[in-house]
Amino acid sequence: MKAWVTGNHTSLTSFILLGFSDLPMHIQWSLNWILLCAYLGTITGNMLIMILVTLDSCLQNPMYFFLRNLSFVEVCFISITIPRALVSFIFRMSMISFVGCAVQTFLFSSLGVSECLFLGIMAYDRYLAICYPLRYIAIMTPRVCVTLVTASWLWGIMLSLGQTIFVFSWPYCGPNIINHFFCDMPAVLSLACADTFSNHISIFVAYVVGGLFPLLLIMFSYIHIISAILKMNSVVGRKKVFSTCSSHLLSVSIFYGSTMFMHLRVHSDHSQGQDKMYSLLYSVVAPLLNPVIYTLRNKEIKGAFGRVICKKLFLPEPNS
Template identity: 55%
Template sequence: MPTNITEFFLLGFSDLPLPLQATIFTFFLCAYILTLAGNGLIILTVSLESVLQTPMYFFLRNLSFHELCFTTVTVPKVLENFLSKEPSISFLACAIQMFIFFTIGVSECVFLGVMAFDRYMAICQPLRYTSVMSTRMCCQLTVGSWVIGSLVSLGQTSFVFSLPYCGSNRIAHFFCDIPPLLSLACTNTFINKLSVFIACVCGAGVPFLLILCSYINILTSILQIHSSEGRHKALSTCSSHLASVILFYGTAMFTYLRLGTYGSDDNDRMISLFYCLVIPTINPLIYSLRNKEMKMALRKLIFQRLK
């Protein structure tokens, strides 16, 4: 008979030795501060610099906002749990955390597809770029990504938290994620796992196909450019986005497309740690270090504030 569970315990890294826990706590704290600073600086720079008021930087600013939300929904609770003797989270708070986390995750998948479409229009359809990628269109695509993410997430969260839970209420993870919660349900979860697979195919697979098609066309167009300088300039506008796609999709899809073949707790935690903390921390570096306009705007903003 299922018990009426009102809270879960996030075990996180409690199974590790205390010195290693202290190291991981420091890593989480430092990475979170860097994420806030790096993505916050990109949002501020794009918002204030007139030279960056283009669709590409509009999308970059929104991607940075995604990254800020992605870490903020999990990391503060992780840091709190490190300092708590009873790292608990209420049933409702767990559901809310999962809903927000999955919303942002699916939304970012769609948004990376939108950014690929933007690069396709800029490189393959330059004469139509300004008319198609208007401010209104950029806003609609951005809002659409959030709507799709929230709808997919609402379905998955409702499905997971309508399951009967019995026995242990200890989640072998550092946040309320779908795979470890399904392992606690006292019923057959094959339908849930299948729904996660379908949601990933729709929410991540379709945008990935859009990205793939966009870059096939982009590569074809770049190969037709006779100037090596022109080819390099076109490639440089895409390289940062490609790096983000590879990092985010590679880890996130590996986690959620495995159905019932989840790996060890240690492996799952490390993979989740990578896409929900490491990637948001290094993305600002990827986009700023390889972008001449962004570097110039950052220098200008910093020097203005130092005067």
């Protein structure tokens, strides 16, 4: 255990990520193979969406602009944790430096906040498109879209940077074993050699601020969307509107459901081992399912895939 002495305290310069090493070896191998497949599937699916939205002219609208940014967040989000966990298992390199742990914590937290905001913006975008179709193009201009995306990134960075500095400014004098597969903020804070109650409160407030506002925006948007759907006389129109929102609503349910269950449940001294299993829901399962949800349930994405493939193979486009 590496450490350096300052005053009367011995401060850690590295941590050890326990990962899933407390499980039987055959379960570790199975779990890591699953994580590898999930990682490759997530990267492939989200990169495919990003490429299709970029190349296909029919997808050049605000909804798919936000979806492309969400896919980029998902790629970064899962890349922060899973490759490091796989390397730790394969090469038995479980040690991570103090600075490296702080960077991973910051990136994971900021990407999580940004994803919440993107989901909120996408719900608001659907609300405007459905409830104000004649004014939608005038409201959701390219400049507004870029501003919303930029603000989401900056808000995630600022909120997470302050929390990360706060967490890693505490003295850490041992033990240095983090019972997790990545440097999750509460797991790291539990090793601090001080009373961190105020920090736990600030983290909880940050989670509420970072996640509650987008959730309220999502609820506001879908209340009005459902109201608009119920007022439609055409059954075909209802199904078309619902199909454009169902993918996003399912994605929101998976991400927010797992995140809220993880961070708002009552913690105990024996819950850290469970936390890393629950973390798989929103850090691995949600990014993996999002491209599946948005491709299999979206005719425009599937149509764009056919057009891009035909164009690249110099074949005539299929008749729509």
